[in-house]
Amino acid sequence: MATSRCNREWYTSCGGDIDNESSCFKILHERSGHGARVGELRTGHGCVQTPVFMPVGSQATVKSLAPGDLRGIGSDIILCNAYHLYLRPGVEIVEEAGGLHGFMAWDRAILTDSGGFQVFSLAPLRQIDDDGVTFRSHIDGSEHRLTPEKAILNQEGLGADIIMVLDDVPSGTADGPRVLEAVERTHRWAERCLAAQRRSNQLLFAIVQGGRDLDLRRLSARTLSSLDFPGYAIGGLSVGESKASMYSVLEETVPLLPSGRPRYLMGVGSPEDLVEGVWYGVDMFDCVLPTRVARNGAVYTRDGRRNVRHADFKHQFGPLDPECDCYTCRTFSAAYVHHLFKCEELLAYRLATIHNLRFMHRLMGDMREAISQGTFAAFRDEFHARYRPTDETVRLAQRRRHRVTSTWQADDSER
């Protein structure tokens, strides 16, 4: 079934090996002792080396960056959001512009999220039933209806290389019957999405749900695996639960997914979560974190996050991070970036965003290299020994604060 979605035309578009076109995903290296693996995902717009971090461009733009900036970072795939684009500018506008690739002038791979998460987290007054969900736009209050079939139709119009099923996403604090209901509905909707798909050049990924309930997570992973999707996502995480809880879910869920298919952990995350996710066998990640915190002046280094607004940077005439090879660090001093932030100059946001995305890109590359060399366990230990994560209390407080930040600073999505 997956094979049929991975046709010769777009398999070969990135130099794929015709004799081995049975899958769009190929595992190049995996080692015993942990789940981590190195792979290659073939799309209609180039090959993506995994594990990969996908920058988020919810509204068909990675905030503050142009396509050339993303190419400079090395990004091969980005994420856009079908909920946002459906509401504004509307699917038909994007379609008329030649799909998302034409609209935003990005010629590499794109994944669209179906909008399930946003409908359940952003839209007011939503009403859910077995057929679909009715919600009001967070922009103008207008009423809309989303069903699994409509989610596929929208994403076929947007034209991303990878598209997602519509899922029922309970809130982070939900439990018991609501979580079970959401899991079962997500499964029924996944089947309807498969049946609704018309285009043959888009990979449709299923989404495992189940909250923090490990039994439900296992049930969800097994049920969806039997449906033979070209890829599998793990959703409903990073919504306020502890890191320990998230890691348990990964540990229990990932091994139940088909090993030959890409695994995507949605909405995660921080550098330390990427390392752990890869350890458990995740291949793809997306998160607004590196771009969002960049716009507040927080820049990643292998020692942890630092804030360039801090007075320490005023006289630092070397780069933000001496170990970094990004455009920002190659071109400007930390003192200059500090000055731009102090003056609230628009260039500040772009320079910090480039740095953080390049940090993520290099982190993924370093992990791929370590996995290939068989040294990933040591890499993981060294990473955690050095990297000082943001304090968990601070992290959860920041999440709450970000929800009320002004439009131009916030991503309009928690993913």
Added chain:
Amino acid sequence: MATSRCNREWYTSCGGDIDNESSCFKILHERSGHGARVGELRTGHGCVQTPVFMPVGSQATVKSLAPGDLRGIGSDIILCNAYHLYLRPGVEIVEEAGGLHGFMAWDRAILTDSGGFQVFSLAPLRQIDDDGVTFRSHIDGSEHRLTPEKAILNQEGLGADIIMVLDDVPSGTADGPRVLEAVERTHRWAERCLAAQRRSNQLLFAIVQGGRDLDLRRLSARTLSSLDFPGYAIGGLSVGESKASMYSVLEETVPLLPSGRPRYLMGVGSPEDLVEGVWYGVDMFDCVLPTRVARNGAVYTRDGRRNVRHADFKHQFGPLDPECDCYTCRTFSAAYVHHLFKCEELLAYRLATIHNLRFMHRLMGDMREAISQGTFAAFRDEFHARYRPTDETVRLAQRRRHRVTSTWQADDSER
């Protein structure tokens, strides 16, 4: 005297002709019938073809652009502001970073304004005397003192290629004794600036003042011309007077300035004002207008300004301006730029800024070409026949409104 400031080292740095190093400015074409001329200004960071429009980067950044964007536009010279940079980050920081060129990673020419205009227009509680001016910072209220000697010292620290004298700038509504006082003080301060200059690789320009009083303007132009500066600016215009009044001042003033020296009209302007300024013999311009209005969605075309936020653009899948060759127009549809503005996405401001600055750059290039070909009178007629300027009442209302716009949208300077 000017010759001594135009030394062999930086004359040759842009491939200057050693046998003709007596001036940093060379007129390549001029025609009878009007004052317009084509010239070449040699600086320590490359040659500048005149007439030229200089993008404004008050705080060591042209708002929303990186140096590569400016190179893509074709800019050979930009303006920074000594008042802003003195207050933040401070001259010593810029100096330690290798001067403005090093600080902002811009390897072409820079002109710094002395700060006179900003002290008189932005700073609260200023007290002026013959020695200098005491003012409070518009950022933190701290008290500062600026004298002609300090203005030169600051600008030598910042290290621009062209620096400006400190001038006494009366308000646009001042008249009578205050304007006379300002003119006479500006002349005394110009002499003190000349005497204070220590660095030999910066061109110091004088500034003609005199408000709308043509007698005072003539007096100022004659007095300063006798001091033999390497260049001459006309200040105190575009501060709320009518266009007719500004053009009269140009008509009376420009012919009194030494013809072999570059002439710079400060803080101007709109496309129609550039065409008129060139007609009267101006060689250099700067203005925040094209960058400021870009951030509000206004884009220039040869027919006039249009606002990309307008619903007309929602379905326009061609470029913003079919006649434009800028990065934005070559890469994105008007529909995409419209979408970015509607979503208040940061990329919007950059794309519109690039378009407007490229429009200005091409307009200047087209004028140089027409002057060289001897067809500038016809060019000017055709330009005005087609270009629909912003209504003057609207224009003056916009000026007032811009003064209260939020920090990130406003340039912090009216120049």
